[in-house]
Amino acid sequence: MTTPDDHPRGDERSDRELLQAHVDGDAAAFGELFARHRDRLWAVALRTMGHPEDAADGLQDGMIAAFRRAGSYRGDAAVTTWLHRVVVNACLDRMRSAKIRRFEALPDDVEDRGTVVATAVHDDQPEAVAEDAERRRRVLDALATLPAEQRAALVLVDMEGYPVAEVAEMLGCAEGTVKSRCSRGRTKLAQLLADLHHPAGDPPHGNPPPDGPVQPSVRPRGPPAP
Amino acid sequence: MTESSGLPPEQEAVRRLLAEARHDGPPPPEVVSRLDDTLADLVAERADADTSPGRVVDIGSRRRRIAGIGLLAAASVVVAGVAIGQVLPRGGGDASDSSAGSASDSSLAEAPTSEDDGGAESGTDLDGGADSQAREPQESFLSPGLADRPTLFSDDDEDIIGQLVEIRPDATDARQRLRSLAALRSCEGVEPGRSAALVAATVDGESGLVVFRPPVGEAQDVELYVCGDPEPVRTVTLPSP
Numbered sequence: 001m002t003t004p005d006d007h008p009r010g011d012e013r014s015d016r017e018l019l020q021a022h023v024d025g026d027a028a029a030f031g032e033l034f035a036r037h038r039d040r041l042w043a044v045a046l047r048t049m050g051h052p053e054d055a056a057d058g059l060q061d062g063m064i065a066a067f068r069r070a071g072s073y074r075g076d077a078a079v080t081t082w083l084h085r086v087v088v089n090a091c092l093d094r095m096r097s098a099k100i101r102r103f104e105a106l107p108d109d110v111e112d113r114g115t116v117v118a119t120a121v122h123d124d125q126p127e128a129v130a131e132d133a134e135r136r137r138r139v140l141d142a143l144a145t146l147p148a149e150q151r152a153a154l155v156l157v158d159m160e161g162y163p164v165a166e167v168a169e170m171l172g173c174a175e176g177t178v179k180s181r182c183s184r185g186r187t188k189l190a191q192l193l194a195d196l197h198h199p200a201g202d203p204p205h206g207n208p209p210p211d212g213p214v215q216p217s218v219r220p221r222g223p224p225a226p
Numbered sequence: 227m228t229e230s231s232g233l234p235p236e237q238e239a240v241r242r243l244l245a246e247a248r249h250d251g252p253p254p255p256e257v258v259s260r261l262d263d264t265l266a267d268l269v270a271e272r273a274d275a276d277t278s279p280g281r282v283v284d285i286g287s288r289r290r291r292i293a294g295i296g297l298l299a300a301a302s303v304v305v306a307g308v309a310i311g312q313v314l315p316r317g318g319g320d321a322s323d324s325s326a327g328s329a330s331d332s333s334l335a336e337a338p339t340s341e342d343d344g345g346a347e348s349g350t351d352l353d354g355g356a357d358s359q360a361r362e363p364q365e366s367f368l369s370p371g372l373a374d375r376p377t378l379f380s381d382d383d384e385d386i387i388g389q390l391v392e393i394r395p396d397a398t399d400a401r402q403r404l405r406s407l408a409a410l411r412s413c414e415g416v417e418p419g420r421s422a423a424l425v426a427a428t429v430d431g432e433s434g435l436v437v438f439r440p441p442v443g444e445a446q447d448v449e450l451y452v453c454g455d456p457e458p459v460r461t462v463t464l465p466s467p
Contacts, residue, residue, distance in 0.1 A: 039252045046249050052257070060445060062463075067268045069461055097465065186241065189240045
């Protein structure tokens with residue numbers, strides 16, 4: 001993970017310099033620092049919270065906490081790791097406080113720019129676009145069924161690609177705990193998404209139901225058994 | 227992607243699906259705008275704190291001064307209570323009452339008197355000795371007891387939010403604020419700042435403080451301190467009250 005923290009470009013201040021400047025009273029420093037990492041923090045908040053509005057709340061909470069707690073940064077980890085930790089904790093706190101509404105399906109990816117980017121390569125293949133969007137929706141719906149800690153670990157490790165050791169720092173737990181959470185989460189997702197990762201050649205089974213748990217790929221025909 | 231190697235095929239497939247579902251791109255404009263507004267509020271808040279007359283003196287000395295004033299006022303209440311109790315005949319409740327009342331109006335120090343029992347009750351029931359009633363508050367002020375404090379643990383992820391929401395009203399309760407001033411006096415190293423609301427607590431088994439920051443937008447930061455450690459041992463974000 002190369003960040004301005006490690007290699008500031010030109011006369012650009014490093015993350016640490018910006019954070020220190022903020023602590024020292026530079027009114028613009030924190031904004032510059034946060035803007036530098038905002039997109040990725042947003043991605044983590046969005047995938048962890050599952051809904052854009054909740055993600056906005058979580059990211060805002062994290063930003064406020066980081067602004068006020070900058071003086072507590074001890075320099076043990078990279079600033080970006082620290083920022084992720086603060087934001088993820090803010091998101092988890094929000095989820096634990098049960099103040100967010102119950103998870104709802106993402107609103108047709110209207111605000112999910114990732115979908116736009118991902119599907120742009122299929123502009124001339126509407127079926128492929130629809131298939132991509134559907135698969136993404138299924139994955140995100142399944143992800144939302146996981147406990148918050150497992151979800152956060154998978155978002156950081158599998159979606160964002162952070163090393164386990166760095167995620168352990170972000171989540172404030174041992175590396176083994178991160179691996180365990182990821183493994184358990186993947187196992188659950190593998191069950192929920194079995195039809196999406198069947199070997200090539202396995203024919204599709206039609207559209208999944210719009211709501212509720214993922215159904216088995218092979219359904220019994222006829223009336224239900226008495 | 228250090229996790230990708232050596233995974234069972236099913237887990238590797240899930241990992242790939244998750245990677246494909248990652249989000250790219252900036253937050254929506256309305257979110258960016260909201261973050262910008264919040265940041266502007268934070269910067270303004272800090273600028274106000276930095277330029278206010280109260281900041282001419284550093285926070286630590288200000289805290290010690292407040293605590294000193296509180297202690298002095300508490301001692302005054304004790305002396306007044308003892309003197310009135312000795313001078314006035316029994317039944318002179320009105321005089322005592324008004325004396326205590328005026329002290330409480332003009333000073334931060336009377337709050338400890340109502341720490342354990344209702345202020346009205348202690349003010350009206352003078353029969354039985356003003357001495358004892360005056361002394362008890364002073365003792366509790368000088369050495370805030372742990373018995374009535376909320377007990378919090380920084381690594382408690384399950385209950386801490388509920389506990390903090392429960393004690394949050396205490397932070398704005400007048401009696402609690404004054405009690406917290408006493409706790410702050412004996413909590414060296416913690417400087418929560420002027421705008422914070424405090425609740426004395428037992429944190430990780432030690433004397434500590436819960437610091438409620440002013441809400442910003444829909445969020446309110448809460449910090450848990452152990453006395454002697456200038457850094458919070460835990461920060462939690464609550465929805466604004």
